[in-house]
Amino acid sequence: MENTNPLVSIVVISYNSSKYVLETLESAKVQTYENIELIVSDDCSIDNTVEICRNWINENRNRFVRTELITFEKNTGIPANCNRGAKAAKGEWIKLIAGDDILAVDCVKNIVEYSKINPQAEIVASCAQHFLEEFKPENFGEYRSIKGNENFFNTDISALEQYNFLLRKYYMRSPMCSPSVYVKKSALIKNDFYDERYFMEDYSFFLKATKNGYKFYFMDKLSVYYRVHTDSASSPNRGQLFDAHLYLKSMLFEKKEVLPYLKWHEGFIRYYKYYIIKGMSFLNMNKDNVFCKSIFVLLYYSPFRQIQILKNSIHKHSKIIKK
Numbered sequence: 001m002e003n004t005n006p007l008v009s010i011v012v013i014s015y016n017s018s019k020y021v022l023e024t025l026e027s028a029k030v031q032t033y034e035n036i037e038l039i040v041s042d043d044c045s046i047d048n049t050v051e052i053c054r055n056w057i058n059e060n061r062n063r064f065v066r067t068e069l070i071t072f073e074k075n076t077g078i079p080a081n082c083n084r085g086a087k088a089a090k091g092e093w094i095k096l097i098a099g100d101d102i103l104a105v106d107c108v109k110n111i112v113e114y115s116k117i118n119p120q121a122e123i124v125a126s127c128a129q130h131f132l133e134e135f136k137p138e139n140f141g142e143y144r145s146i147k148g149n150e151n152f153f154n155t156d157i158s159a160l161e162q163y164n165f166l167l168r169k170y171y172m173r174s175p176m177c178s179p180s181v182y183v184k185k186s187a188l189i190k191n192d193f194y195d196e197r198y199f200m201e202d203y204s205f206f207l208k209a210t211k212n213g214y215k216f217y218f219m220d221k222l223s224v225y226y227r228v229h230t231d232s233a234s235s236p237n238r239g240q241l242f243d244a245h246l247y248l249k250s251m252l253f254e255k256k257e258v259l260p261y262l263k264w265h266e267g268f269i270r271y272y273k274y275y276i277i278k279g280m281s282f283l284n285m286n287k288d289n290v291f292c293k294s295i296f297v298l299l300y301y302s303p304f305r306q307i308q309i310l311k312n313s314i315h316k317h318s319k320i321i322k323k
Contacts, residue, residue: 004116005035007065008108009091009185013081015043017099018052020227023135024099025056029063033108037066040099041085044075049099066090079194079201086188094183095223101179102135102225110221111182122187123209123216125153125176126223135225144226146218149175153218163210166203167261176216178202179224187214198253207257 010028014021028038040053050071061067070084086094093111097103104110115121130141146153152165152175165175181202191209194201210216254274259267 006092007035008093009037009089011085011096012040012099014049014099016045016047018047018049020100023102027103029060031108032106036064038064039068039085039088041070041081043081044072079196082201083193094185100227104222107223114219121217122184123214124182124219125216126180126219126221128177128180128224128226130226130228132228144177159210159213159215162216166207179226200253
């Protein structure tokens with residue numbers, strides 16, 4: 001018999017999140033859906049994140065079916081932290097949320113209603129709203145839906161076709177905003193959770209899941225407000241252009257999971273961009289320096305942008321001739 005009121009797990013992933021984590025927790029508390037458990041998984045924060053979370057949970061535990069605070073004695077990285085939280089979750093659906101982002105008030109209610117209409121869905125992307133620093137309307141940025149990626153979520157497209165798209169296009173244009181994704185606990189178990197060898201826990205899981213036949217569905221509802229701040233990787237104010245260590249780990253992932261499945265010219269472009277990135281990082285080039293930024297854009301984008309423009313032009317011209 002179908003469970004019309006399934007347990008949903010909100011899993012907060014925290015690391016030195018003391019400045020914003022209360023906003024994240026409050027957004028879990030005010031959800032319009034009732035049957036929720038709250039799990040906070042902290043990756044050895046050196047600030048007072050754990051203390052803040054513990055005090056808040058003690059004061060608000062009656063709001064949730066179950067609460068749990070997971071701590072670890074050493075820093076292990078985002079994928080391992082996600083796995084600790086997800087493995088502890090008992091809900092049918094899991095909504096991972098970073099300790100500086102905010103859940104939309106109907107976030108959980110929406111996925112429960114969507115899954116009743118689409119019972120075959122086990123991985124669902126949705127919409128996200130970016131904002132800068134403080135959660136104020138005037139700080140709202142890009143609204144991420146599926147504009148330009150409708151084909152990726154087409155009802156007729158297969159999981160394998162989605163896999164091939166992710167393999168070749170994800171590093172250029174992600175078809176979804178990762179913080180907006182919901183995953184069933186059963187899908188995580190069957191796909192062996194997140195790969196802890198790589199820091200790109202979302203991309204590696206998306207590839208693995210689609211390759212194993214798990215299709216992405218899309219729910220046209222706002223689920224999360226995604227904070228971009230000075231300490232986040234996507235912040236426009238971030239001091240360093242690149243983190244060499246992260247890019248080395250990224251290339252390890254690409255060498256094992258991506259490059260063997262690409263055509264030679266696709267792999268060549270990835271290697272080329274990797275070594276440009278590595279060189280810029282080695283030279284400690286800062287993106288706020290206009291000269292350095294110009295050199296980077298010239299080397300990183302221009303050669304292959306021009307090739308792509310030429311390729312598209314030839315393809316368009318050939319189609320006209322055929323007509």
